[in-house]
Amino acid sequence: AQSVAQPEDQVNVAEGNPLTVKCTYSVSGNPYLFWYVQYPNRGLQFLLKYITGDNLVKGSYGFEAEFNKSQTSFHLKKPSALVSDSALYFCAVRYLISSGSARQLTFGSGTQLTVLP
């Protein structure tokens, strides 16, 4: 099965502390991995992506993510959390569908991040 998992429904962290939001995937072939953020009553916004190259990718708002092939993970990180980072975060993976005609984007179930002042 090809899937992406976010094992934590909720992550709480104090402002100024580092944060990690976990994501693991299971796909055939090479994955293309993405993180999106959803603020209340808003659509999803793209944060960052891993396609190839350096395992550590940097994205918007000071976020970064590390691709770990051996652990099939793509955890989202930020060195110092802000209250304004509180939102719903989704990990997503593209994979080759059986017809080979396109890759679909499959999303995890989301992790609610709350940064406490």
Place this chain on the structure above:
Amino acid sequence: GAGVSQSPSNKVTEKGKDVELRCDPISGHTALYWYRQSLGQGLEFLIYFQGNSAPDKSGLPSDRFSAERTGGSVSTLTIQRTQQEDSAVYLCASSRRTGVYNSPLHFGNGTRLTVT
């Protein structure tokens, strides 16, 4: 510039009625996706359009759901004989290309559908 526009933003309908949800993608974007977001369920893929190719309908949950994309631009998602379990936020997204697989999706703010 203009983003992905969805209408209506909210829709309340009675069980058994048909509804149409509209999506205006970003101009020039060839790929268009519909997703459904239910409370605590994450995002569920529904359907995908890419240019003039046949759409990927593999995510549609039943034959009550259908979608079309006219002229490679505006898309309409239709739900016939709505059921209470159809209540969710329906999100539309578009991207420049999917051939190179690395174009991020641009999402609209969604249509919140409530079936009473």
